[in-house]
Amino acid sequence: MDHTENKKIRKGSSDKRAKIIAAARDLFLTDGFDRSSVDAVAAKAGVSKRTVYDYYGDKQNLLLAVVEESSSAVLNMIEQGISDHLSEFEDLAQALILFCGQIVASANGSSDYIALIRLVMVEAANLPDSFFERLDHATEEGLISRFTAFGQSGLLDVRDPKMAAKHFAALTFLLVFNQPRKTGVLDEEQTKRIITEGVHVFLCAYAPRSVQNKNQASS
Structure with missing residues (x-):
């Protein structure tokens, strides 16, 4: 399954990527994937929700990246x-x-x-x-x-x-x-x-x- 189809995902800065991955991992482990929102990941990482979507496409791609x-x-x-x-x-x-x-x-x-x-x-x-x-x-x-x-x-x-x-x-x-x-x-x-x-x-x-x-x- 390709969750990035028809979506252009930015490379972005390595620092922002690391913060997003760390935030997502913490939330997925503590709250579970289904109960974790992109808004919560963005807030924990200190970035905008749009940045998370731009870098990873969607929440499932973010789990895969983690x-x-x-x-x-x-x-x-x-x-x-x-x-x-x-x-x-x-x-x-x-x-x-x-x-x-x-x-x-x-x-x-x-x-x-x-x-x-x-x-x-x-x-x-x-x-x-x-x-x-x-x-x-x-x-x-x-x-x-x-x-x-x-x-x-x-x-x-x-x-x-x-x-x-x-x-x-x-x-x-x-x-x-x-x-x-x-x-x-x-x-x-x-x-x-x-x-x-x-x-x-x-x-x-x-x-x-x-x-x-x-x-x-x-x-």
Whole structure:
């Protein structure tokens, strides 16, 4: 769905855009998308209602801009984790564990991640399917590239890197994020156990057969 059809949206100043996005995110999180008005966003941002419409077209485009900005910060977090732990390493299992640990720690301390999850869960009906498709692709892209390289170098037996990336995420950091939590976040020991066991299960499925046979013989 193209909400900007037949509307000319201005680029505007980066400062005004940042204020509008910050105001909209706060209001969407506290009051909800449906109960938040463009007038309220404009007042909170200190700009005119016309400026909001000129920059973003309509309220639904503004919601999309908010979640895309938050998702960009989350994607940068994933890229940083890949750069820190999955580019150069001596032990693949340990590298994967460290990568997941960094993702979880960064997400737990990230207002962008918290905002993204809350908005996506609550306002999914107001977001286009194309957003979710782009987010899934962008989130997996770095891991797919690394798993492809690991397959080519013989570190992993990967027939479908995209599926491997989905399996890996589901067994590790996504499993941590999906745990029921009474006190806000899991403690460090629980998180490490989930990640370590998830990496072990992943490698049982994707390690080359020669490595699996060697591990079975030594156990």
